[in-house]
Amino acid sequence: MPSVTSIFDNKAHTAAAVCAFPKRGVYKMKNWQKNANGYGFLLEMPADRPLRALQLTDMQTIDLTHIRNATRDRQIKGAYFKNGVWGMEERTYAHVRALVKKVQPDLILLTGDNVYGEFDDAGLMMRELIALFEEIAIPWAPVFGNHDNESRMGVNWQCEQLKNAPHCLFDRGHVTGNSNYAVYLTREGKPCFALAMMDSNGCHEVGNPAAPEEGITPDNIDYDLVEHKEGIYPDQIAWYRQAVHDLPNAVFLHIQPRAYLDAITEKYHYQFGTDLATDQDGDRGEYAEHMRPERFCDQSGDFFRCAKESACRAIFAGHQHNNNSIIGWQGVQLGYGLKTGFCTYWRKGSTGGTLHEISADGRFVSTHIYRV
Template structure:
């Protein structure tokens, strides 16, 4: 056998080994660790130290930037196809200078997402700004599970993510309190809306999941605890991925009856895909009269914001062009907390 042929065989063998190792790394599913020490019960005393507290400077606006449904994946990211999405985020962060970044789900979407998760976390963490993600219905579909992603979030220096109580459903039910002069001025309730499920053994298709009763009870407990800490009723916001059914009700009512000038804004580009059943989350919101804003992602072509029974229901603006985007509808959603709270979409050309 000539040296040339022998060298060729060795080269091909090395190449095949590298390919095999790469494929194995990509395809081998990775599971993370969930924690069983954070057990919630209704009579558990509310402790502000169990929550995340961010300090707001007196007489200075506090800005929250929502980005959503970025939907990275390994195949496209390794080919450099994520650049425009990252450019959108760069533009938003540079121009808006937020105090907090919230991701309302679907950071990734595909069968292979390990490298995309790591790259996205490193990128967002590099801004040096506190950031708080929640899970979307696609985040756990890849070759890394939600617990693995949660572990990576928790390792990031500036990420505020907490897995939350392990007995109320989901990974990532947690609270961020905004405090000014030792008083909580706004509580941000982060809620996991899960993914999809078969509702009946005869179902041919899966339907979107819902907020569990245990999560609603946890929400009520949290609002009561925050009010007791403040010795007064405290305002709050809820961030979720899959919208509650009242989003559709609110939009339809707006179209039928209109609203005060400038009160509602945004567009509906597709039919809403809320939780398949209504478990009463909005009833709890109304009962406790604390939450005045609910933000969701999920439906990429919708970005409407509507007042409904005293609560503003807002679809955050989709960030990036991955998977179903209306041309021109790219950017993020900015919440500004000052003398009053304003909500606006920030458009970025792509």
């Protein structure tokens, strides 16, 4: 198992033995990064092989005892529980355990919609999520999606639960959103690759035109702490530039940047349901789900331009459950992690996790691990 260090002191712990991370605060890496703004962790890479990071996305577990109204009750039960199967979350947890056993990762990355917040007003799904990964006892790093923060427990409570979980590498950060931090992969203590974990925001209010029945309610205790419009905001871009500091890096977030749409449009003429050419920049997978252009984040392209200038190797998202494409675009891999959970919609034969193998020399190789 790799060793984990909080960058707020010099104490290292093996992942299997760690009981609690040291108190977190603003980091300052005097030897290689000046005036850094943000939060982060150091994770020592294995000495004899690439680090194995398993991306899980859109687990989106549902507590059926907390359906808010009759309309949503009909929609959810009618769409996802037609056959009287009520144990979707248990199936998801079993699937995660099987993936971890198969892949043997050093790190687990959760790219949002980890719980379906609208159906987690008592916080049970968040507690179960944390219990699952603490049972697995491998360092895990989550970001929020557009549904997590809908819970009436509030985002403050959610952040506190994650920060207090012994194996969880998480910090809220101090820029727009509630999950902006970095995980620095080190070799012999020296940072050699950065994972930028970022909040793509977009927790819409109930009544929004895109999905009027779902979202965060105006009476939510932390309503004003959640950014309701999806996007990567200027302060997040500035934070990212400083945080990666020209290290080779990869970005993990929930909602994909507009560059994904540009890539599929220009390279494949926006054709749905067709396999991508494997002889073109290593492209692979399938782009099988439409999303309106205005629902992508980074509409201006400012973040993608910054990423290209900052040694970014890859950006991986979730959100669109039916897409599993990985497209090379202007020197950056733009990929979707496989949807992991069985709650809400999913495409048969296209669920699982995505393995990212990261080398100290900056190589970044991604492989979908499909559920058998």
